[in-house]
Amino acid sequence: MKKGSFLALMLAAVLAITTGCASTASPEPQAPANSGNAGETALPKEGGSLTIASESEPGNLNPHIWPTSSDTFVTHMIFDSLVIPDKELKMVGSLAEKWDVSKDGKTYTFHLQKNVKWHDGTPFTAKDVAFTFASLAKPEYDAGGYWRVSPVVGAEEVHEGKAQEVSGIKVIDDNTIEFTTTDKFAPFISGLFIGIVPEHLLKDVSPKEWAKHAFNRNPVGTGPFKFVKWETGQYIELAANKDYFKGAPKLDKIVARFGDTNTMLAAFINKEVDLAPVPIAEIPSVQSLDYADLKLSNDLSMYYIGFNALNEHFQDKKVRQALAHAVDKQSIVGSILGEYGKVSFGVFPSNHWSHNPDVPQYTYDPAKAEALLQEAGYAKNGKGIYEKNGKELVFTLEVPTGKTEREKTAALLKQNFEKIGVKMELRALDFPTLVTKLLPKNADGTQRKVTANDYQAYILGFGVEADPDEYRSYFGSKYMPPNGYNFVSYADPQVDQLLEQQVAEVDLEKRKNLIWEVGKKLAEDEIWIPLYEQQAPYVANKRLGGFDPDFRGPTFNAKDWSVNQ
Missing domain, CATH: 3.90.76.10 (Dipeptide-binding Protein; Domain 1)
Structure with a gap:
């Protein structure tokens, strides 16, 4: 069955039964949601509860333990x-x-x-x-x-x-x-x-x-919502902090459920969930639901392939550049994202001042890709796979599940690479498991350095949350785990110097020029291959008021949410 037919089948099933069924995963049933447009004109009320969906379960609820977007989906409401x-x-x-x-x-x-x-x-x-x-x-x-x-x-x-x-x-x-x-x-x-x-x-x-302490699964913050309980693999329940110093939230309770995109979308259609991410392919069908509002978030982020620089193949910049030339970004965007995405060649998002529009661009050119591999000392063997010193250019791409567009992209990347004689295997895994590969631990639970054997390549998204200096922890040579997020083990003296210079420069224009130089050098080295930028679509039941997602995350303004029935 094609994934594109998923929502159509779900809609047909829903129409065949009574709508508004209660959630089986939420701790208590919700009131039936509005099945028409009346919610658009009804006045918001105080109280009530919402169930919201995430593509992945949090790994930590202490905001200082390698925070990810799955974690901040919840912790933004607590802390x-x-x-x-x-x-x-x-x-x-x-x-x-x-x-x-x-x-x-x-x-x-x-x-x-x-x-x-x-x-x-x-x-x-x-x-x-x-x-x-x-x-x-x-x-x-x-x-x-x-x-x-x-x-x-x-x-x-x-x-x-x-x-x-x-x-x-x-x-x-x-x-x-x-x-x-x-x-x-x-x-x-x-x-x-x-x-x-x-x-x-x-x-x-x-x-x-901290990671093993009870606080990590039973956090206490000062935020608009209090932690109530965490049912592993199912949901996290939060209750309103009535004493919140900025004023009590309008809602009494929020339940955050976890599951892959299709499962959570099915829950939305069944009115078990009030808010969920939407695969781009399903947007037209979602827009046909009379109880649904489509919301688009223009995130300051891009999706990319990251390489482990300790891997013997990826130590050579020409190999990474060759793989970049092998990626048909335009076809990926056109077939998967359409009007909701655009090709990216730089690691800094295009709608932020840190983005340098004049960086090296490795456009789709299979012939150039093969030429670069040959310059790097590779030759095709009898199976049509490039190899060097008897070792085939074969690697595994770690693909975190839960986001349909990312999974489809990985499949197309496999086809792109195989066209030029590079074999790539795909390994699907949940996001918390990927984190254990990128940020590995010793047997006693302490963080350790990444090795060549921890992983070979992965696909993820990243962008500016508050300031482009966040990239320093991902590309500065002194920020390799356990000291930061440079799990690709990238080390370049010029980038190190530029990253240190930009933090000391208080003149914004001069600082921008320094960061632009960082972007230019990273685009040349391709330790990350930028793929595309994508709008993040969400679908919300019309009973939900005040939902306004942006680059800060979908739950950033949860205090202001309300239900109108």
């Missing part, structure tokens, strides 16, 4: 940050009411919101902020967030085990905290966009144990 980005990527206060910056640009004084409480009723203070960021500097912390605190005076000494306290973090009083950086650091405030965790619950727990 607050000092600052958050607005729709123009300008950082505005959240837990921080306001802040001052010293004349030399190195000291930041944050004045915190008063009368904020943790979900367990404990008052939130500046000590929680100090504890959170000081923890990221500890040598036993190995979950990807050190870069956020690394600019602060004393953080490096703590990280290297030479000091116990981060001297550049000072608690002035319960509602005031001060950070001092060693030098001017342009993206410092953006790096503070991460959930604050409670000192009173974690102060006696080593950051090395």
Whole structure:
């Protein structure tokens, strides 16, 4: 059966039975959803519950343990940050009411919101902020967030085990905290966009144990929703924080269900779920549902193939460039994404200032791809597969399940590569399992370095969440696991230098030029092969009001959601 026929069959089945059936996975049944357009004019009401769908189950609910989009789908509703980005990527206060910056640009004084409480009723203070960021500097912390605190005076000494306290973090009083950086650091405030965790619950727990601690599956935050329970493989239930300092959410409860895209879309059609991601191929059919609204999010992201640079084939830049020339990006976009996608040649998203429009472009050219492989010392064997020193150019692409477009893309990539004599196997796996390959652990649960045997290649998406400096942790040579997200093991002195220069440049135009040079060099090296940018479609039941997805994530404004019946 073709996947494109899935929704049509589901619609036929739904029409044959009574609509509005209750969820079997939610902890309690929902009221029947509106089957017409009346919800568009009905006034929002206080209270009620929603069930929302995610393509993957979270791996962690502590925002400082290698956070992924699957995690933030839930944690954005539980935790607050000092600052958050607005729709123009300008950082505005959240837990921080306001802040001052010293004349030399190195000291930041944050004045915190008063009368904020943790979900367990404990008052939130500046000590929680100090504890959170000081923890990221500890040598036993190995979950990807050190870069956020690394600019602060004393953080490096703590990280290297030479000091116990981060001297550049000072608690002035319960509602005031001060950070001092060693030098001017342009993206410092953006790096503070991460959930604050409670000192009173974690102060006696080593950051090395955070991933295994009960808090990771029973989190306590200051956000608009409180954690209630987590049924593994099924759902996470949240309840409204009626004492939320920004005002109580309109909803009483949100249930986040997990499953692949088709399963969750079927649940939406059956009115078991109020909000779900939509495969692009199903958009026309979804638009025919009289109780559904299609919402498109213009994410600041792109999809790409990532290579393990420790693999003997992928150590050679010409091999990566050859594979880039073998990818028919235009056909992939045309057949899978249509008007909802566009070809990408750079790692920075095209609708952000970090994007350099003049980067090397490896357009579809199979002949050039084969020529580059031959220049790299490869020749075709009797089976028509390129090999070097008796070793065939054969590799496995790890494909996380749950997103239809990504799975279809992987199948077309396999065809593209086989046309030029490169054999690629596809391995489907859930997203949490892929994370264990990209961010591997020792037997005792601590993070370790990536090896050539952990994986060979993968397909994922990535983009700007708050500031393009986030890419430093993915491409800086000192940020390989366990120190960051450079799981492709990329190391280039020029890129390292540019990444360090851009953080010290407070003039935006000059900083942009430095980041453009980073984009140009990464496009040349193709350790990531950019594939395409894609709009993210969601379908929402018309009973849901206030849903407004954007690059910050679909649940970022969940506090403002309501139901009209």
